[in-house]
Amino acid sequence: MAIETAQFTVDRPGRFMGVGIEVADDASVSVTQPVGPHLFDHRGQTTLASVGVFTDFAAGAPAGLARFAETGDRPQTVLSHLTATLAHPFPTSGTLVGHGSSLFFDESTAVSGTDVRNEQGALVAHLVGRSIVVGRTPMEVGAETSEAVPERDEPEPWSDAAILAELPGLDIVTGISTGTLPRGPLAGLLGLEVTAAERGVVQARLSPREWMANVIGSVQGGVLVSMAEVVTGLAAQTLTGIDQDYRVLEIGLDYLRSPAVPGPVIELRSEAVRAGRRLASFETTLCAADGTVYVRAHANVQLLSRA
Template identity: 55%
Template sequence: MITDAAPFPLDRPTTFTGIGLSITGDNEIAVSQPVGPRYLDHRGQTTIGSVGVLTDVSVGAAVAVARLHATGERPQSVMSQITASTAHPFPVTGAVSGRGRSVYFDDTTGLAEATLFDDDGNPVMHLTGRSIVVGRAPSDALRAPDVTHAAATGTEPGPCADPGVLAELGGLEIVAGIAAETVPRGPLAELLGLTLTAVEHGTVQGEIVPLAWMANPIASVHGGVLMSMAEIVSGLAAQTLTGVGGRYRLLQISADYLRSPAAPGPAVQIKSEVTRAGRRLASIETVICGADGTVYVRARANAQLFPGV
């Protein structure tokens, strides 16, 4: 049985977000991530995007552990698909932790699942993920020592929006305000560097320039960071459907990873569009692509709506 995490040096995004990982069995890992002011959205809430890197690590590392135990090898792999489903609301402070378990692997792919909990033991998210072995070798220059935990950088997290102001605005006005920089975009959006470029009822477009801390060991944007990008813009598209005093919550998001943008690298565009909207539920499709039209990620989300006035 593997009993320590020495074969699994933490990469840049994992270190930057403060994730802890330990190997607890031949096909199982324990993970945790602190949550708090640095990872909140504009409403002051923790979301799937706040723990996006953790979604990738929880399932991807579990398969890597199982493969290493069974074969003695650890080929470089990346996530090809992740589905995240929420349960209890995420905590605003404290930590999210849980266990990831490998369900199956072969020479080219792997399947894993994980359930994450708050500090009181309430389940907050269930994950399933499929990984794929790639031919690219990792770069020692992209290992974690080049970055530190975001909380140790000495920079203050960006502000959340004033709840009193949000209570007086419709959802479309709020998201348009974020685009116009009259409403704070929130700490998580600031951490990612999200800029909104177009806002309509049911559609939101944004742009992010991948930074060095977002890189996995093969110099691509980490799958968990891409999850955060897709989730935050999907949520804003859902918010455009709500009236004054309305709320939204993403219940589930599933991301398919098609190509990998470089990190650091040129800007990527994120477009989220509501494809179906009822009174209580909405379906949203999101695409992350390059300036040349190369599609990196396709995601589908379901949002619960509390429409308001």
């Protein structure tokens, strides 16, 4: 069964981030998102967190479309797991393009794979997403929505690289927690507040915002990617010395529950479970105040000298 439309529904977080998606064929999609200073981290860099919303479409849509093309069935699905392996650095400007394909699907689960490239065609990330069927309500392929998208506030500042190069990483994160150093545009967009920091451990919190809601009133899975990667990066920053930097190499997330929008405060914690000279591993959780776990993530991070 051919998919006649060249468009796919983009939810509120996707439209807020400028995500575009087109059906390439019966089992693959092309997803785009512009990047720029409004999505920088505290270092003035683009990271996976900058395009978290993008990953939800790129890793989840292809297998669902393949199921529809073959069977005509359009059940409601959500990502249950995402793995992102990073390659070339993310660009600071321009548009990222993800080409995603269906790898497998059956009646209850599906797997998609996506290569994400910059405008020069260099690979910046490879995504693998597993989705599960959660309902039989048809998804609207090609439907448009008139739901208003909140306007972005003026981006918050980030720190000059020369300033950060002279500080131990723990001092940087402590400065962010006290407000003496800026948290960066993306953390500002998320409303993330660092509440505690020590070597190898960072705790933070945020309240779900209106723009984060998907069509069923929960925080979109890609927004959860952004939350997890931001706090993991800050925990990695605490391990760096003067004139050192860090880079997330891969991260895997298990989506366990969906926070509501509006909803209670989300507590974030990232802790190093192994820290060597060049590589560190982190366990990161997103929880409710009562201990309910929304997301559990594992990441490997490279520790390196500043360029």
